[in-house]
Amino acid sequence: MAGGRVFNSASSGGSSLSVLFQNQKASCASEPLDSLFLSGSSPSFLGSRSMVCFEDVRGGNGSNRPFFRSYDHEDNGDDELEDYFHQPEKKRRLTVDQVQFLEKSFEVDNKLEPERKTQLAKDLGLQPRQVAIWFQNRRARWKTKQLEKDYEVLQASYDSLKADYDNLLKEKNELKAEVVLLTDKLLLRDKESGNFELSDTNKSEEPLENPVAAESISEGEVSKVSIVGCKQEEISSVKSDIFDSDSPHYTDGVHSSLLDAGDSSHVFEPEQSDLSQDEEDNLNNSLLPPYIFPKLEDVDYSDPPENSCNFGFPVEDHAFWSWSY
DNA sequence: TTGTGTTTTATTGCCTCC
DNA sequence: GGAGGCAATAAAACACAA
Numbered sequence: 001m002a003g004g005r006v007f008n009s010a011s012s013g014g015s016s017l018s019v020l021f022q023n024q025k026a027s028c029a030s031e032p033l034d035s036l037f038l039s040g041s042s043p044s045f046l047g048s049r050s051m052v053c054f055e056d057v058r059g060g061n062g063s064n065r066p067f068f069r070s071y072d073h074e075d076n077g078d079d080e081l082e083d084y085f086h087q088p089e090k091k092r093r094l095t096v097d098q099v100q101f102l103e104k105s106f107e108v109d110n111k112l113e114p115e116r117k118t119q120l121a122k123d124l125g126l127q128p129r130q131v132a133i134w135f136q137n138r139r140a141r142w143k144t145k146q147l148e149k150d151y152e153v154l155q156a157s158y159d160s161l162k163a164d165y166d167n168l169l170k171e172k173n174e175l176k177a178e179v180v181l182l183t184d185k186l187l188l189r190d191k192e193s194g195n196f197e198l199s200d201t202n203k204s205e206e207p208l209e210n211p212v213a214a215e216s217i218s219e220g221e222v223s224k225v226s227i228v229g230c231k232q233e234e235i236s237s238v239k240s241d242i243f244d245s246d247s248p249h250y251t252d253g254v255h256s257s258l259l260d261a262g263d264s265s266h267v268f269e270p271e272q273s274d275l276s277q278d279e280e281d282n283l284n285n286s287l288l289p290p291y292i293f294p295k296l297e298d299v300d301y302s303d304p305p306e307n308s309c310n311f312g313f314p315v316e317d318h319a320f321w322s323w324s325y
Numbered sequence: 326t327t328g329t330g331t332t333t334t335a336t337t338g339c340c341t342c343c
Numbered sequence: 344g345g346a347g348g349c350a351a352t353a354a355a356a357c358a359c360a361a
Contacts, residue, residue, distance in 0.1 A: 091333080091334050091335065091354070091355045091356070092334080092355085092356080093332095093333065093334075093355090093356065093357085094333085094334085099333095111348095112347095114346095114347095129335095130334085130335090132347085132348095133334065133335060133336090134333095134334080136335095136347095136348070136349075137333070137334070137335085139348085139349085140349080140350080141332095141333095143349095
């Protein structure tokens, strides 16, 4: 017995035999649900108490099986019948109509006030306790369904995020490979031009070369190209973009696919770099010719020039967005 | 018919609220 | 302290394949 709760389930089936047989045929027939639900004053289930009804619970046609499985032969003796009703109450299912009635009531409100419980019990011919239990179990089923729905939504969201993440990871690896390729080309070109070692003092006087522009032409044409478009800070920004290529502002033709990789609104945890920050700095400082990349403090970002290669964003902004590689 | 898995009805114990 | 809600669980009822 639940703490303090008083419920005698057997009492609900404590009807006399005469009542049982009176109700057996007359009250177990189905009636249109809507009329039952709307009538209110008509206790349509009154007398069809599930505890005492022998009607078949499936469809109410009574042709398949009796309500009480253990009492399905009319030729049982009186002793056997008496024995049955001295046994504790067995579980029995509500009729289809009763369940539909309860379902409609549940749709209106899944909580059960005492008055409504009493009225429902009266209308359905059930014990108020049975109505309360039905609502309780129904709420539990509803909650389970809701959890399943929530899980499906979360699963779909996770799958989408995972796909985005995988795409970005792939993009990142491609960009890393591209960076290596470009630096190799720069080194090679510097060796060929005998320009490998240049001091900081003459870097502003030397002709500047844009590695990205150089990449856009064939290998054989590199020596013929005179690059005049970009100032030092522009090249610096190119460098910055190469190493911070996940910047949301990065829109050149090569990397624009970053912006196409699914919903960019998703936020990812920055992945741990394969290299430490020191290693990355060393890589930047050792592999790339120093004259191409001036110190940040030497660059004026206050008024970016038209057609600037830094896309109008100072390098510091890129640092905000950058992931470590 | 029987074994097995699922659904439904009901109980129990704990918790919160008034 | 009683009423009622909820989670966990038992057990009957049911569905279905072999």
